Amino acid sequence: MTRVVVVGAGIVGLAVAARLAGRGDEVVVVDKEPDVALHQTGRNSGVIHSGLYYAPGSFKAAMSAAGARSMTAYARSRGIPVQTCGKLVVATEEHELPGLHRLAQRAEANGVDARLVTPAEARDYEPHVRCVGALRVESTGIVDYPGVCRALVEDIEAGGGRVRLGEAVVAIRTSGRRVHVRTDQADREADAVVACAGLHADRLARASGIDPEARIVPFRGEYFELTPGAAGLVRGLVYPVPDPRFPFLGVHLTRMIDGAVHAGPNAVLALAREGYTWSTVSTRDVVDAATWPGMWRLARRNVAPGAAEVLRSLSARAFARSLARLVPAITVADLRLAPAGVRAQAIRRDGTLVDDFLVKSAPRQVHVLNAPSPAATASFEIAHHVVRRLDAVLA
Structure with a gap:
């Protein structure tokens, strides 16, 4: 059983954690806020995007179109308004x-x-x-994204995972086959970390020894x-x-x-x-x-x-x-x-936007560094991609 710490209880972090818990990994989600979905996930229009605007062949285009289907199907299966x-x-x-x-x-x-x-x-x-x-x-379409997040917490806990709120991650350090996660309340040890820190993604990457290549x-x-x-x-x-x-x-x-x-x-x-x-x-x-x-x-x-x-x-x-x-x-x-x-x-330093979803890997770590709209729509597809990247760094 792989022990994974997921940083961030927005919809992307929770979707990653639910996927890991669903396949039997030991998962703990850590977030500094007192509840889930308090920032980008819970403060948008609730739109399920179609994939209309994004460059053909990009992650946004492919994941948004697929995500519109998977998000709608999940919401309907859980009785969430959609x-x-x-x-x-x-x-x-x-x-x-x-x-x-x-x-x-x-x-x-x-x-x-x-x-x-x-x-x-x-x-x-x-x-x-x-x-x-x-x-x-x-x-x-339109959906209740905070409702989706609450359902994902239920999925995580049903798979034996835990969601720890009110706990801020300070630094992440890989040492051999272990990753040490230092928070303001505890020192956690795991086999791997997935960071989905949203507004603080670049800072957490730098605190983990990773160059985010953007701010x-x-x-x-x-x-x-x-x-x-x-x-x-x-x-x-x-x-x-x-x-x-x-x-x-x-x-x-x-x-x-x-x-x-x-x-x-x-x-x-x-x-x-x-x-x-x-x-x-x-x-x-x-x-x-x-x-x-x-x-x-x-x-x-x-x-x-x-x-x-x-x-x-x-x-x-x-x-x-x-x-x-x-x-x-x-x-x-x-x-x-x-x-x-x-x-x-x-x-980026040259003034160009990171226009696509950006995920970087390091030994035993995967960081989601750019996931603005349509990340909520595409959250299940992003989670699938992140878990594949995680498996690769653990192989």
């Missing part, structure tokens, strides 16, 4: 149509069930939308929720055509599994890795980002779209105007604040 509702990506101006057509081509390359539709056909799906063309994506820079995504009176303006999911100058998808509208409609997220540099508001500031995290050359190189290439994101952060009216491009009936009076999330984005 719905395959589809979405519209809408071009609101003529100059966006080439980008929409490129998305349609990428959908075909990635095996995603999608088709271009006319404005009239788009309104059959979303009567209040305004567009000059749209892409209908059938396989996009995590936190981007806060702020959300509004449509008031009950305005929620009927959106039936499912409505997305804009992404701005090719900017590495995020743009503010969109998502009817969540509880029936509420979320609007967002924008993307602004967070002043702390767990900085869910402007007033949350970590000097260490700010210095970490400010001293990384890649951060400044990325910023110089994205001045205009970055400024627009900050404006949306500071002005609800500006946020509402962005949404009204998709659904003109939405006004600032229809918005109320909702909890924000923070995306852990790995940036």
